[in-house]
Amino acid sequence: MGSKIGDYDAVRKDIIEAIPAERYDKGTFGPSMIRLAWHSCATYNRHQNNGGSQGGTMRFEEQYSDTANKGLENGRNALQPVHDKHPWLTYADLYTLGGCVAVEQMGGPHIPWSGGRFDTDDIEDIPPRNRLPDGHLNKGHIIDVFLDRLGFTVQETVALIGAHAVGECHKSHQGFDGPWTHNQTEFTNNFYKMLLERTWKEKVWDGPRQFEDEETHSLMMLPTDMAFLKEPFRPYVELYAEDQDRFFEDFKNAFVKLISLGTSRKRGEKNKLLVECCGR
Template sequence: MSKRGDFEAVRKDIAKLMHQPEYDDGSAGPVLVRLAWHSAGTYDADTDTGGSNGAGMRYEAEGGDPANAGLQHARVFLEPVKEKHSWITYADLWTLGGIVAIKEMGGPEIPWKGGRTDYVDDSKLPPRGRLPDGAQGSDHLRFIFYRMGFTDQEIVALSGAHNLGRCHSDRSGFEGAWVNNPTRFSNQYFRLLLSLQWRKKRLPNGVEQYVHYDEDSEAELMMLPTDIALTQDKSFRTWVELYARDKDRFFEDFSKVFSKLIELGIVRDEDGKVTNADNERGGYHA
């Protein structure tokens, strides 16, 4: 048990659980990043519903959304950290887990502040269907991400997270990793999007994705239809090209936009204190 509000101690314990020899590519990192993103990516700016406040994925309505299949692994990885630092809210822990994982995998430092609540406000619950569907194209990407208040540039920067981790046919129906080293954060995803020939492949389960057979590693790399859409849309493509040639710019923009993502729906006063989290019922102010 650490002192209430000692987020440094929590960060250290999250960093320690990154190495998971029995899991996927030996790292808990990618799935922790996806947990942070899905906890926040339900936000709707118009109705001010969804977002990371409330940690709604603990409950069936949100946790059982097929879009969240597999994220229980990330929640289980973090559970010992919650047990040890019981003062931290799940909403803070899940977002902090993502940014610690990105840093541990060689990514940028991402600004993070605590203060999210675990109180579930029924009037703020997101309906299912708010997270993106990889089988779609650029119209869908804009529909989903404009709803959260992101621009085309931010959509492309966020998509660079697909440099990490992999698809699992028993979770999303898609299969494989985007890059050869999926536990090292870089701009490789953008470089491969532009430099390789991607051909459409129908998997045995009927799902269609794009693949490239890499001779060096003798591995098949993959892209989702939504990833390929970033190269086909003029406005998106400009940013893919920039991030493919300028890794520092990608790191800088990714840091800003991921930080914006995990703050969606959180209102703070000038001292950074959250003003729209119900503390009485399960929240904690740093």
């Protein structure tokens, strides 16, 4: 049975069932749903006011086939039955709400969320590729993406990276391999603790440059993760490693900002902006 238009409580319940909710193990779709929300929103460009979750364009092959989005079919497929049951719900709203619910269900903070995003079938609404953060790169890349293009502060940037407490990298996706923490299905401040407390060295293997902990050789960090040990990011890494409540509060606020990127844009505005910025 479906739901009445606007019954987001019913949608939440079905998302919880899709995660699944009763007991988390490596089969949970929670981390994939968080990453799906992340990647749906992080294509935003504040200078051009395009990209972001508005339009629900992650469902198009032109976007989900981007190398950076490999593996996100797991989250999309898990959420598709929710959309089938509530066809009035836009994919743009579903993908962002799914990430919020997954954070909460995995032990993280409640993320205030509001609907109203539209879907589009216009191919020109799909954001350009190569806008998502690239784990192969360095501090300068983080500053370019998070602080400049997305418009986050240093503190918000450090808070958002704490989501690496859950999930893991898969060699079949972007080439990286392994988890950041030992509790990959619990949303905690453990990412910061591991980053500070473990001794990290470059991993000797046949994959891309990444780091492993000398203590157990079972955890990994990306080159971009290691950049958070440097200024101006490190003070907030230390803060969140010591204070999980503060991390939860700041993550909540930063994630709300993330899922709101581009939502002020009305249907049809992006095409006009594309014409202006591309000279067509």
